[in-house]
Amino acid sequence: MASNYRGSLRYSSYQGSVDSLTDSLNAMTLTRKPQSGASHLSRGQPTGSSRGLQCVVCKIRPKFGEYQTCSTHCIKKVLKNGGDPDMCDYCHEKPRTPGKRQCGMDCIRKATVACLVCKCRPKNRRYQFCGRTCKRIAMEYTPFILSIPKQHVTYQMVAKKFIDSWKSTTLQIPAIREIYKINHDDASLQRYNEYKETVGNEQFLYHGTARLCQLGVATTELCASLTCVCNIVRTSFQMAKAKPTGLAFGKGIYTSSASNKAYRQYSGVHGAVVVSKVVLGKIKHVSRFNEVLSCPVGFNSVVYDRMDGKLNESVVYRDDAIRPVFLILFQ
Template identity: 55%
Template sequence: CKQISLKYTPLLLEVPSYHATYEMVENKFKHAWKFPNLRQPTIKRIYKIIENKSFLQPYDRYKRRVRNEAFRYHGTTRTCNLGSRGNTRICGSSSCPLCSILKTSFKTSLANPGGAFGPGIYTSSASNKAYSYTGNGSGAMLLTKVVLGKVRYVSGWKEVMSCPPGYNSVVFDRLNGCLNETIIYSDDAIRPVFLIIF
C-alpha cells in the first residue's frame, strides 16, 4: 500500500486533533508565537505532507553535508480550497502558491529578486511573522525542515543581498526574534513537513 501511495505524492494526511502529532505541531506554533499582544489564530486542521524518496533525497544529501537542521515556518496564500473541510486534492493551477510549493518544494528561481536579502527562500522561527503572509489566515502555513548550515547573522535590511561566501543561510532577528527572518539560498535546503490551516 505504501509503495503504491508514494507513486501519487505529494499526499496530505489529516492529523486527528486528538493525536500526539497534532498536539506537537500546535504547541510548536503557540510557543513560536512571539507577539503576546497579537491574538493567535485558531488552528483548524493540520496535515502531514508525505513525499516520495526522490523528492526527499536532495534534501537528505544536503543535510548530511551542510548540517544544522531546524524547523521554520513559511506562510503563503492559496487560490484553491486545499486543506479546507478535509480537502486534500492539490490543485493544478500554476498560480496557486501553496500547491506549487507542495508539488515542487521551494524554488529560488521563483524568489523575488527585490527581497530584503535578495532572491532567497524566506522562512521564520516566529510563527506570527510567517502568519502575516497567509492573507490574514485565508492562506496556509507550512512547518518546514530547513538546513541552516553556517549562519550569517545580520542586523539590518539589505545588509547582504545574496548568501555570503562561506555561509549557507542568513538570519535577521528583528525585534529580538519577534520578527525573525531566516533566508536560505538553496532549493535543497528546505522541505515542507506539515500544512497548517486556520
C-alpha cells in the same frame, strides 16, 4: 497573492525524515506465508465466517496479520475514504461512541499514535507510518497531504510548537482548523538529506503563503495555481520561483522561527502556514535589512533576528536546503 517564499517554527523535537524509515516489522510486505498447522492464506481466500477475521473494507477476504484489511488494495481504500463513517476509525469494527471517532477508551488511546495510512496500527516511533507497506502506499500518491486527526500525538505536537513559537504580544494566536502531513517522493527527500548530511544545522521553521483554492476545506486535491500553497506542496520550494528583486536579503527562500511572522505577513485566516525542515548550515547573522543581498561566500544562510526574534527572518538560497513537512490551516 504570491508568497515570495517568506515568512516561519523551530521544531526541535522532530528527528529524521520519511525516506530514512527503517522498520523492524518485516511482515509489512503483505506477502502471505503459510504457518505451521494453518492453511496458507493464498489469494486472500476466507478461512472462516467470523466477521472479526474478515477485512473491514471488502468484508470478504481474511485480514492479514495485524492489519484490519486483507491487502494493499483495501488499505488504499481506507487511506482515500477513511473507512465506514459510522464505525470506529481505529479498529473499524465497532460503532463509534456518540461524539467520538472511536468505539471506546482502548481505541481512543491507540488512535493517538496510529499510522496515518492504514489507521489501524501504531506508527513507527517518530515516523508517521507503521512500516514499509504503508510507506510504499504513501509514496505512490506523492505529492499529497494526509489529514492528521486532532487527538493524534503529531497534531498535538505541531499545534503546541506553533503556539510556543508565537512571539507577538499584540496579535492574537489564531485557532487552528486542520493540520496535514505533506508527503514527498524518495528522490526529493534524498536530495535534501544529502545536503543536510553535508552542511548540517537542521531547524524547523515557518513559511506563510496564500491558499487560493479549497485545499483542506472541501478537498485534499492540489490545484494548478503557481501562487497557491498547492504549488509548494507539489514541488517544494524553488529558487527559480522566488522574486528576483525587492526582497530584504535578495532572491531567496524566506522562513522564520516566529510563527506570528509567517501568519501575519502572508497567511491570515484564508492562507496557510507551512512548517518546513530547513538546513541553515553556517549562518551569516545580520542586524539590518539589505545588509546582504545574496548568500555571502563561506555561509549557507542569512538570519536576521529582528525585534529580538519576534520577526525573525531566516533565508536559504538553494532548493535542497528546505522541504515542507506540515500544512496548518486556520478557522
